[in-house]
Amino acid sequence: MLDQFSEHIATNFSYLKDKKLLIAISGGVDSVVLAELLNELEFDISLAHCNFQLRGADANQDEVFVTEMASRIQIPLFTKRFDTKTIAKAEKLSIQLAARELRYNWFKNLLVDNNLDYIVTGHHADDNLETFLINLSRGTGLNGLTGIPEKNGAIVRPLLPFSRNQIEQYARKQNLSWREDASNAETKYLRNKLRHDVIPALKSINPRFLDTFSTTIHHLQDTQQIVAASLENIKLKVVHSDANGILKLDITELKKLAHSKALLYEILKDYNFTAWDDIYNLLEAQAGKFVVSNSHRILKDRDFLIISPILVEPGNEIYTLHSFPSSIQTASFQLKITKSDNFYPVKESHIIFVDADQLKWPITLRKWQHGDYFYPFGMQGKKKLSKFFKDQKYSLFDKENTWVLISDDKIVWVVNSRFDERFKVTDSTKTILKLELI
Structure with a gap:
């Protein structure tokens, strides 16, 4: 030997x-x-x-x-x-x-x-x-x-x-x-x-069962390499990832495949799901249906299946800031507030500029609640967040993970989305604050 x-x-x-x-x-x-x-x-x-x-x-x-x-x-x-x-x-x-x-x-x-x-x-x-x-x-x-x-x-x-x-x-x-x-x-x-x-x-x-088994294992390993290479090519068409690492599976592209169930299993097998029949049924289910594992959820949302980690952060957590510059660290992101000498229009949703004099301290950060409303920047009048979410085609996961920044019971910012018209920088603004989500 x-x-x-x-x-x-x-x-x-x-x-x-x-x-x-x-x-x-x-x-x-x-x-x-x-x-x-x-x-x-x-x-x-x-x-x-x-x-x-x-x-x-x-x-x-x-x-x-x-x-x-x-x-x-x-x-x-x-x-x-x-x-x-x-x-x-x-x-x-x-x-x-x-x-x-x-x-x-x-x-x-x-x-x-x-x-x-x-x-x-x-x-x-x-x-x-x-x-x-x-x-x-x-x-x-x-x-x-x-x-x-x-x-x-x-x-x-x-x-x-x-x-x-x-x-x-x-x-x-x-x-x-x-x-x-x-x-x-x-x-x-x-x-x-x-x-x-x-x-x-x-x-x-x-009597030679162990030898024949070893041969079979080698054949299966070779097959696995072929499948893995093919799977990567298919994923390019089917799987998309947003900036937060949340996966979205294109249902239309999935249904074009002859073996969509097998592909779903290969994509999701590392997320601890066990109710595979329920997951396969999501392809034909109504929007809003979801399946949960001990670490993730998969949601049917119109034309996509969305895979999101289950966050351990309590939904009723509230963070308070008493002045600037300051920052808040949650389980999933950091919010920084600093004074800015310059103001420039931004297209990125994770950065906004506001008029410091319009804020009343302390300000708080919390999850959105039913009945919340704000005056979306660039729009006329107020809008309930529930209606805003619908217009923006928010998924259930998007809604659950939406935070709002509050000053004097007014929404300053639907974080990482839209800020409030009442806090915008104007020609008369004396102090500009930069709010940045990291």
């Missing part, structure tokens, strides 16, 4: 040769063999071991084993203990997800603090198959069927072509010791159930 591994590294991971590598080591056979192989090939390696304190004495014995191993092969070792259950409860995460986030966040910090280059994990071909089946059982797109990537940012996985059986055979041949996690034998977790019940049945049907 050493020769095969060496050839695999030279062909696919040549960039690692002069790098400083951090090996994630649990004490299990895969990470132990990974460390031994890289050490044998004289890579610059360090070890990192997490003790999640979930398995009592067994977890502590794993830590002792890894410490002794690092001492034996004279490799630097980093260890850390986590109160995983407490953290998972506080963050409202599953134990597995909390452990994963704690592990990789710590690894990434180690890279920065110790000037290391890559995190190396012991994921192998059987792990890849298990992940594929988990994604398949839960429902997924093409991305979920392409397996574990060999490289993902600073994380590399050079053991992916090798099976668990190959790794264990190498360990026995080299008289290596390793730790067995007793929880891996339990079938209450989906991964373990697949490992002990489903995959052996598949291998009994086809």
Whole structure:
């Protein structure tokens, strides 16, 4: 296996040769063999071991084993203990997800603090198959069927072509010791159930199942590259982004495509949506219908589907300014008010100039409310904001994110849109204020 591994590294991971590598080591056979192989090939390696304190004495014995191993092969070792259950409860995460986030966040910090280059994990071909089946059982797109990537940012996985059986055979041949996690034998977790019940049945049907699966994964990965390139070309026609990063999908262009549902999935899959049938139905729904994920909303607005992040900023937040120059920082923007020696007409909606003498301090910034009205600059008479929004074809998201600047119960500015005629700069203005949205 050493020769095969060496050839695999030279062909696919040549960039690692002069790098400083951090090996994630649990004490299990895969990470132990990974460390031994890289050490044998004289890579610059360090070890990192997490003790999640979930398995009592067994977890502590794993830590002792890894410490002794690092001492034996004279490799630097980093260890850390986590109160995983407490953290998972506080963050409202599953134990597995909390452990994963704690592990990789710590690894990434180690890279920065110790000037290391890559995190190396012991994921192998059987792990890849298990992940594929988990994604398949839960429902997924093409991305979920392409397996574990060999490289993902600073994380590399050079053991992916090798099976668990190959790794264990190498360990026995080299008289290596390793730790067995007793929880891996339990079938209450989906991964373990697949490992002990489903995959052996598949291998009994086809003894070369793991090899044929690896071939299939490579075909799917190649297909994914073709799809990704095609998707980027389609996005140029369908997807638009405004200055605030809000995405708008052109429904007319979407409907021209033979596989509009597949395209919608590919565009939206990273926004945590799960109610896909509801999303597909938005194409034919009335304006105003929307679907919510835990981080975003997608709204049907006339000829577009609009994707917007869900802001955590309270809708009743009010900010107060007592004088100028000053600024307000909300969760999504900054408003600056400064004195200006010059006045010039601006076309940008994020900058206005007003007559300072028309303001009564303090002035406030708040979300718009039903019943609000103002005197739009350049127009005759007053207009309710609700009517202004309708005329300007504001979407539901636009309305929800509209702020107004208030002086003496009068709207000075519908922020980032139109200011009030009563506060405009005139020939008699003595002090000019510049209001700028950043």
